[in-house]
Structure formats: C-alpha cells, structure tokens
Amino acid sequence: MLRLYDNGQQPGNADTWSISEPHHRIDHLMASFNLTPSDPLTYILMGIPGLEAAHVLISIPFSLFYIIGLLGNFTVLFVVGKEQTLQKPMYLLICMLTLTDISISTSVVPKALCIFWFNLKGITVAGCLTQMFFLHASMVMHSAILVTMAFDRYVAVCDPLRYTIILTNARIAKLGLVGLIRAILFVLPVPLLLSREPFCANRIIPHTYCEHMAVAKMSCGDTTVNRMYDLVIVSVVIGLDLTLIALSYGLIIRAVFRISSKKAHQKALNTCTAHICVILTSYIPSLFSNLTHQFGLGIAPHVHIILANLYFLIPTMLNPVIYGVKTKELRDRVVKYICKI
Secondary structure, three states, X not given: OOXXXXXXXXXXXXXXXXXXXXXXHHHHHHHHOOOOOOOOOEEEEOOOOOOHHHHHHHHHHHHHHHHHHHHHHHHHHHHHHHXXXXXXXXXXXXXXXXXXXXXXXXXXXHHHHHHHHHOOOEEEHHHHHHHHHHHHHHHHHHHHHHHHHHHHHHHHHHOHHHHHHHOOHHHHHHHHHHHHHHHHHHHOHHHHHHHOOOEOOOOEEOOOOOOHHHHHOOEOOOOHHHHHHHHHHHHHHHHHHHHHHHHHHHHHHHHHHOOOOHHHHHHHHHHHHHHHHHHHXXXXXXXXXXXXXXXXXXXXXXXXXXXXXXXXXXXXXXXHHHHHHHOHHHHHHHHHHHHHO
C-alpha cells in the first residue's frame, strides 16, 4: 500500500495544486468542478498533479494495459471453467488469483480513466470509502492466495504421493474463504475509522484513487490510529505472508537438493517457476513503491503516483501470460480455444 507524500506539489512547478494551497484557491478549484465548499459529501481526485496536460497521453498505456489484463484473465477463467480436466486445485488457485487481479485493477483504473479523459474528478465520500475498501481487501486477498499457492507447490514437490489427498477442490475453496474473511476483517476497520473522522474544508486528493493515508491526511482530527493501523496491516499481512512463502520455498529447496537426479531437480523447480514469477511481479512493485516513497526523496511526486498505478496494472497484465506460458496444460487448452475462434 503506497504511502502518499505530504505535499502533492512538484518542486519547481507553480501551477501544481497541493493540499497546502490557501483556501481561496481551493474554493476556486472546487467551483471549476461545479462543487462548493459547503458540499461535505464530495472529494476531488486530482489524477497526476504536475502532469495534467499529459493526462490523455498517459491514459493510452493505462487503458491498453487494463484491456490486455482483462482479456488475459477472462480467457483463463473461461478455459478453466470449460475444461473439466483443468478443474484441479492448482488451476482453481489460478482462477482465484485472476479474480483478485481483475478486482484490484477495476477498483482503480476506470475512475482514473474518467479523470484523464473527461476531467471527472469528483467522487462522493461513500464512493471513496467503497473504492478504498475493495482495493485494499483485494490486495490482502491476493497476498493470501499467493501464500496458498506456495503451500500447493510445497505439497506438490515435497509430498507428491499425498497431493490429491491433502489438496482437494473443497479444501482449496475453504482456504479461499478463509483468505476472503481475513481480508474483510483486516480492511473493514479502515473505512469505518475514516468515516468517523472530522474533515477540513480541503477535500482535494492529489492522486488517481482514494488511498487510505491520502484521505486520512485531509482530516482535522488526530489520525494516529489510522497511521498505526495502516502500519499494522502492512507489517502483519505482507510481512507474515512473505515469511510463509519464504518458509515454503526453503523447504522446497531443501527437498530438491536431496534428490540426486538432475532431471528430477529440473522437473521439481519447473513446477514452481510460474508461481515465483507471479510473486516477483506482485510484491516487487509494491515494495519498490513504498521504499522509494520512504527513502527516495529525489523522486518527484508524480513518479510515485505513476508507480502506484503501474503496480495495479502490470501484475494483472502479466500473470495470465506467465501461467499461460509456463503451464503446458493450460497453454494447450488456451491455444485450442483460440484456434477454434
């Protein structure tokens, strides 16, 4: 979850709006969007401050990545749904992953494109909190599925004879339900806490979506609880999940090195390649965004916002490609349906 900078203004750009602008400028800006300071139910998403003139140009790769991602993910869902032979634990997990990818990107991109194309920057408080909930809940769910996939790969490599006994479709469904409940329980307090906060006259969010701390910074009250809870979510969810994934792969590597045959080595590692690639595309952009915000003081604010949006787009676009290329059974079925079409 990307932390937003304290000042949305790009150094050296006097035309950029920031959350510290005087109130008469805020009122003028709100009037330009047919909003009034007396309307307490509307926020303004600024898109990418400092790059307003390039919004239409920026929207081209954003929309292309989004469309490609949707096509790839819906193709995977269609093929697995149609083929009885693919309705196995590993492919059910892939379908869960594609659903969270679609949910994450759809929570952000359509509104961002409305800002870029039509200058529709207003968003209601209810809409903002709803977007925030679905976005962060989908991200937590996505992380839980990656942990479950790591466990799936551990059983496939370390205990292959009992794979069908340990991992059944029903058990995968139960693990998915646990991940969903965890996501809801962790994320639901975020919009509930924010809904109780008193907000100042300034309701300008220098971002393309309602990020938790970006909205919290507009509050006139004490946001210490919000900041601490955001830190807890990042530490517990991401920290715990990465630890479990690392533990699974540590056991997998130990089991692989106990095998004497090099061919068996390669076969065992090939079963994990796709999952490792998905982990890299999912966690690295998120960690990079957080680290550049915390320590990359020379990086302009608009770069942080672009990186945050790419974090939602790149994995969604690449994950179906990774599984399509690395998983022969799925690839063959996809090619068969494409040839039919």
